Amino acid sequence: MTDLDQFRQTYITECLELLDEMEERLLALNVDAPDNEELNAIFRCAHSIKGGSGAFGFDFITNFTHALEALLDSLREGKVLPTREVVDVLLKATDIVAQMVDAASDGGRPQDNFGAEIKALLEKFANGADAPCVPVAAEPIEASEGERQWRIDFTPHQTLFSTGNEPLLILRELGRLGAMEVSAVTSRVPPIDGLDATACFIGWSLRLRTAAPLSAIREAFEFVEDYCDLKIIDTQAAGSPSPPHWGERGWGEGGCGESKQTFNFPPHPAPLPPRGGRGSPNDLGGTKNLPKKGESSVAEVQAARVGQTTSIRVDLEKVDRLVNMVGELVITEAMLHAQTRGFAVEKFAGLLRGIDELAQHTRELQEAVMSVRMQPVKSVFARMPRIVRDIAEQLGKNIRLEMEGENTEVDKTVIEQLADPLTHMIRNSCDHGIEMPEERGDRGKPAQGVIVLSAYHRGGRIMIEVRDDGAGIDRARVLAKAREKGLVPAEVAPSDEEIDNIVFMAGFSTAEQVTNVSGRGVGMDVVKRNIESLGGTVRVTNEPGRGSVFTVSLPLTLAILDGMIVRVGAEHYIIPITNILETLRPKADEVRHVEGHSDVINVRGEFVSVIYLHRTFNIQDAERDPSKALVVLVESNRHKIGLVVDELIGQQQVVIKSLEANADPVKGVSGATILGDGRVSLILEVNELDQIGEGKSENLSRELAA
Amino acid sequence: MADNFDKTRAIDKAEAEQKARQFLTFTVDHEEYGVDIMTVREIKGWTETTRLPNAPEFMRGVMNLRGLIIPIFDMRTRLHLGMTEATAKHVVIILAVGERNIGILVDAVSDILDVSADQIKPAPTVDTQVDAGFISGLISLESRMVVLLAVEHLFDMQHIEKAIAEAA
Numbered sequence: 001m002t003d004l005d006q007f008r009q010t011y012i013t014e015c016l017e018l019l020d021e022m023e024e025r026l027l028a029l030n031v032d033a034p035d036n037e038e039l040n041a042i043f044r045c046a047h048s049i050k051g052g053s054g055a056f057g058f059d060f061i062t063n064f065t066h067a068l069e070a071l072l073d074s075l076r077e078g079k080v081l082p083t084r085e086v087v088d089v090l091l092k093a094t095d096i097v098a099q100m101v102d103a104a105s106d107g108g109r110p111q112d113n114f115g116a117e118i119k120a121l122l123e124k125f126a127n128g129a130d131a132p133c134v135p136v137a138a139e140p141i142e143a144s145e146g147e148r149q150w151r152i153d154f155t156p157h158q159t160l161f162s163t164g165n166e167p168l169l170i171l172r173e174l175g176r177l178g179a180m181e182v183s184a185v186t187s188r189v190p191p192i193d194g195l196d197a198t199a200c201f202i203g204w205s206l207r208l209r210t211a212a213p214l215s216a217i218r219e220a221f222e223f224v225e226d227y228c229d230l231k232i233i234d235t236q237a238a239g240s241p242s243p244p245h246w247g248e249r250g251w252g253e254g255g256c257g258e259s260k261q262t263f264n265f266p267p268h269p270a271p272l273p274p275r276g277g278r279g280s281p282n283d284l285g286g287t288k289n290l291p292k293k294g295e296s297s298v299a300e301v302q303a304a305r306v307g308q309t310t311s312i313r314v315d316l317e318k319v320d321r322l323v324n325m326v327g328e329l330v331i332t333e334a335m336l337h338a339q340t341r342g343f344a345v346e347k348f349a350g351l352l353r354g355i356d357e358l359a360q361h362t363r364e365l366q367e368a369v370m371s372v373r374m375q376p377v378k379s380v381f382a383r384m385p386r387i388v389r390d391i392a393e394q395l396g397k398n399i400r401l402e403m404e405g406e407n408t409e410v411d412k413t414v415i416e417q418l419a420d421p422l423t424h425m426i427r428n429s430c431d432h433g434i435e436m437p438e439e440r441g442d443r444g445k446p447a448q449g450v451i452v453l454s455a456y457h458r459g460g461r462i463m464i465e466v467r468d469d470g471a472g473i474d475r476a477r478v479l480a481k482a483r484e485k486g487l488v489p490a491e492v493a494p495s496d497e498e499i500d501n502i503v504f505m506a507g508f509s510t511a512e513q514v515t516n517v518s519g520r521g522v523g524m525d526v527v528k529r530n531i532e533s534l535g536g537t538v539r540v541t542n543e544p545g546r547g548s549v550f551t552v553s554l555p556l557t558l559a560i561l562d563g564m565i566v567r568v569g570a571e572h573y574i575i576p577i578t579n580i581l582e583t584l585r586p587k588a589d590e591v592r593h594v595e596g597h598s599d600v601i602n603v604r605g606e607f608v609s610v611i612y613l614h615r616t617f618n619i620q621d622a623e624r625d626p627s628k629a630l631v632v633l634v635e636s637n638r639h640k641i642g643l644v645v646d647e648l649i650g651q652q653q654v655v656i657k658s659l660e661a662n663a664d665p666v667k668g669v670s671g672a673t674i675l676g677d678g679r680v681s682l683i684l685e686v687n688e689l690d691q692i693g694e695g696k697s698e699n700l701s702r703e704l705a706a
Numbered sequence: 707m708a709d710n711f712d713k714t715r716a717i718d719k720a721e722a723e724q725k726a727r728q729f730l731t732f733t734v735d736h737e738e739y740g741v742d743i744m745t746v747r748e749i750k751g752w753t754e755t756t757r758l759p760n761a762p763e764f765m766r767g768v769m770n771l772r773g774l775i776i777p778i779f780d781m782r783t784r785l786h787l788g789m790t791e792a793t794a795k796h797v798v799i800i801l802a803v804g805e806r807n808i809g810i811l812v813d814a815v816s817d818i819l820d821v822s823a824d825q826i827k828p829a830p831t832v833d834t835q836v837d838a839g840f841i842s843g844l845i846s847l848e849s850r851m852v853v854l855l856a857v858e859h860l861f862d863m864q865h866i867e868k869a870i871a872e873a874a
Contacts, residue, residue: 324773325773327773328772328773571756571757572756616759617759617760618759618760619759657773657774657775658775659768659775661774661775661806662774662775662776662777662806662807662808663758663768663775663776663777663806663808666758666759666760666761667760668759669758669759672756672768672775674770674773674775678770679754679756679770680755680756680767680768680769680770680775681756682756682758682759
């Protein structure tokens with residue numbers, strides 16, 4: 001079993017998860033008042049599926065999800081309304097993708113036209129009503145393998161309209177089957193005085209190139225069969241690209257001469273391949289050997305399964321339960337320990353020794369259980385070279401990926417969450433960072449661009465860096481684009497750092513055209529969201545012309561947190577240590593009240609706004625005067641705030657428990673934990689506290705400094 | 707096979723509904739209330755809770771139930787009868803409401819009632835209270851009256867807010 005197969009498997013699992021999520025969100029979508037956040041989330045699911053499919057060469061998934069994504073994009077931008085029909089189609093599309101993924105997981109591929117109907121619908125909705133109803137090919141249509149040329153003469157009877165049929169719909173339907181040229185045959189139209197407006201005098205001549213069978217074409221005419229003269233001719237089979245009676249019906253009229261020229265097809269050498277034997281029309285190169293490849297990989301997987309006994313796959317839920325129970329055991333042990341503290345050693349020697357041993361064992365057990373979840377980041381990193389290679393090839397760039405610190409260990413949950421943002425970041429660096437080789441040459445850089453992906457531990461967190469030696473962020477262009485998109489109001493002049501961070505805003509993209517790689521303005525937005533939802537941060541350091549560095553900082557585990565227990569009045573709270581910069585007791589004259597803002601304190605010349613926890617949380621009997629209480633200086637969203645607390649109780653590692661599983665979320669609280677005495681304590685979410693607190697210290701410092 | 711099984715089960719269910727439902731009854735301020743026994747997970751004595759900041763008044767905070775964090779609601783406050791001065795003698799009933807587990811603080815657990823469907827009277831439509839939507843019915847026995855509570859509506863903030871808005 002090669003590494004790639006392993007990742008393919010991971011991708012498939014992820015896809016199924018994403019599809020589930022998509023379906024769930026689609027089902028929950030309020031059709032009357034769609035939530036933009038929801039639409040964004042759905043879009044991101046589709047985007048992630050597409051992203052991975054490209055990397056693993058599942059072109060059929062890429063093709064299909066591209067259409068899906070396009071429709072979702074239109075929804076997001078409000079061009080298309082998520083009506084019931086649209087949602088229905090989207091749901092059907094998720095089913096199709098699921099089946100494609102299923103097929104891919106078995107190493108095969110679906111039939112050629114699998115999902116074509118739904119894809120057509122997706123495209124139809126995505127284009128909205130104002131799109132051209134019939135694609136008119138300007139370029140000569142080239143036939144690919146597996147496709148046939150059809151000539152269709154569609155001459156409706158004059159009574160067609162009275163039966164409620166609309167020829168346009170039929171033409172559109174046909175247009176979905178493949179590339180089509182349409183000419184109107186107007187020879188039957190009488191002089192104007194003899195014209196009956198309710199009768200149909202126009203006929204159509206169509207040339208259709210499609211892989212769809214005859215029955216599919218016939219189906220389009222299903223409702224009008226009795227009201228028209230229909231000729232469907234397989235021009236290739238007939239061996240006559242230009243049948244003699246072609247011109248008889250006024251084909252030459254009305255500028256159709258031009259399109260006649262476009263019909264010089266090279267004679268088709270190959271006989272029609274059997275159904276299901278080939279790729280979809282858009283993609284023929286290099287997929288021929290895929291099924292074979294897939295088969296062998298399945299065989300390899302099975303062979304590996306027999307041989308592999310050194311490790312097992314365990315459902316994460318089981319590990320979580322284990323972690324939960326060990327947590328409870330630790331509490332019980334602490335309780336026993338506290339209960340027996342006063343016991344005389346002579347009297348209860350055995351009991352006390354037992355309890356001491358219990359303490360040791362539980363601690364070791366806890367460590368062991370936690371280490372089960374730790375894995376080297378290698379498993380995510382190893383996916384990246386392939387991604388870089390593919391993108392470089394696609395974009396015609398020369399990129400080398402260097403990796404450092406692959407053995408840095410991090411919790412399983414973090415690893416799983418890392419894959420998506422990391423892929424997006426790497427793609428972003430390839431697409432927007434590294435320049436084309438010629439451009440690099442002009443700038444005096446080596447033709448080969450370098451992306452360095454590194455991981456290391458720092459202060460109880462894992463840092464992941466994506467560094468490239470590319471063009472960096474073009475601040476002028478980014479700002480112009482952001483203004484154009486209305487993300488930055490014209491009157492605001494952001495700082496360099498602020499401009500750099502615009503790349504993380506939803507809906508921002510500087511790519512000139514929507515590419516397969518990136519450029520829908522979703523990538524870096526996803527990165528930021530994913531990282532922040534994990535309690536991490538992502539920043540960018542930018543040197544225009546010389547490259548940029550994206551740095552992600554993440555907690556090592558999502559299950560345990562180093563916390564400082566603080567007291568406010570009678571309540572105890574936990575502040576994540578990673579947020580804390582320092583603790584101080586300001587002198588009375590260092591606290592200033594600013595009108596219209598929260599209070600600020602002067603910390604060695606820097607003004608920091610203060611949040612009174614007792615006020616925010618409405619707690620009685622707490623110390624109100626910061627100069628008598630303590631101020632815990634924390635960092636939130638790139639700036640500092642001071643939290644006023646009564647007392648620091650101590651530092652402790654706590655197991656994070658979800659509050660939201662049973663209760664409603666509380667603003668400013670990220671979760672809860674159970675302390676040694678079995679009581680629940682709340683973990684503060686510093687970033688949210690900041691939003692509850694009124695002042696923005698950044699602006700404030702500027703004002704005060706001025 | 708499967709068909710038969712489903713049928714028997716359906717019949718059983720219907721019969722059970724016809725026959726009897728069981729309610730756990732408890733007292734708050736000398737009044738008796740009942741909840742469907744199927745929602746009751748466990749009954750335990752009161753222990754101190756951890757207050758949640760800016761929570762509604764009837765929310766007493768959260769407690770640790772073998773590693774799970776469970777919110778505890780004060781029934782007395784919810785019924786607009788003031789706040790329970792909780793002691794170790796007070797009782798917390800842990801209920802499963804939808805996906806969630808919650809605890810309600812009551813004075814004492816009194817009884818388990820077997821009631822047939824026709825004994826349950828609908829809730830009075832003339833409501834003097836702002837949000838009487840959480841009363842699902844009444845049972846009157848010889849000398850007692852038991853108010854049946856629709857737990858799912860009791861502490862559903864949306865429901866409460868709506869009721870308040872309607873009253874206003």
